[in-house]
Structures are given as structure tokens and as C-alpha cells.
Amino acid sequence: MENLNKDLILREKLAIERTYMANQTTFLSFLRTSMYFFVAGLTIGNLLKTENTEIMIVIFFSISFILLFTGVVNFIVHHRWIKRNTQHVGNYKMEYIKDKDGDRF
Structure with missing residues (x-):
């Protein structure tokens, strides 16, 4: 049963890593879109003469x-939120404590 406890903790750590990566992916999407608009602004100046x-x-x-500003703020806010809530993940000790009869609850 001890392996089950480690698996649960590993599963939660992997979920946190996926959340970090999703946050990074969202930031990169903001950055990419920002760069597209910046390049569009540069291109409009060369194409149109009105x-x-x-x-x-x-x-x-x-x-x-x-x-760009919205993406940076969004990334920082979510990064802090994930980091702050990470400490509560993986605490399953109460699930595996034996009671007086030897049964697990």
C-alpha cells in the first residue's frame, strides 16, 4: 500500500508540472499574438501610403x-497562484493511517 501513496503524490506533482507548462504555453500564445500585431504595424507602414x-x-x-502587458501580468499572477497552492498537494497521510482494528480508512 505504500506504493499507492507514492503514486498519488507523483500524480499530483505531474499535475502541477502540466499546470506550469499550460501557463507557459498561454504566455507564449500572448507573446506570439503580440508579435503578429507588431509585425502587422510595421508592414502596414510599408504597404499602404494613405x-x-x-x-x-x-x-x-x-x-x-x-x-504583451496582459500576457506578462497573466503569467505572473498564475505562476504565483500555482506556487502558493503547491504546498497543499500530495498530503494523503490521513488516508493511509491505520485505525485500532488494523483497517485503513
Whole structure:
């Protein structure tokens, strides 16, 4: 039965690792989208030569920086939340303590 306890703890640690990776993937998605808008702003300036080109460039750059800022804040908030709640994972000692009759509860 001791192996079962280790398996449960391992399962929970792996779940935390998956959560960390999901948080990193989300941040990279924000970063990728931000870069797309930044490149779009650079490209619009070279492709279009109209009166409103500067306004569109500023809009694309603004969206890019807003997405980057939102992604960084989101990553930091979730990273701290995961780290803070990690200490409560894997504590299954009460499940495997024997009572007076020798039975496990």
C-alpha cells in the first residue's frame, strides 16, 4: 500500500508540472499574438501610403503592447497562484493511517 501513496503524490506533482507548462504555453500564445500585431504595424507602414497609415500603425502597436502587458501580468499572477497552492498537494497521510482494528480508512 505504500506504493499507492507514492503514486498519488507523483500524480499530483505531474499535475502541477502540466499546470506550469499550460501557463507557459498561454504566455507564449500572448507573446506570439503580440508579435503578429507588431509585425502587422510595421508592414502596414510599408504597404499602404494613405493619410490614415500612421493611425493604423499606432493602433497595431498599441494592441501589440497591450497584449504583451496582459500576457506578462497573466503569467505572473498564475505562476504565483500555482506556487502558493503547491504546498497543499500530495498530503494523503490521513488516508493511509491505520485505525485500532488494523483497517485503513
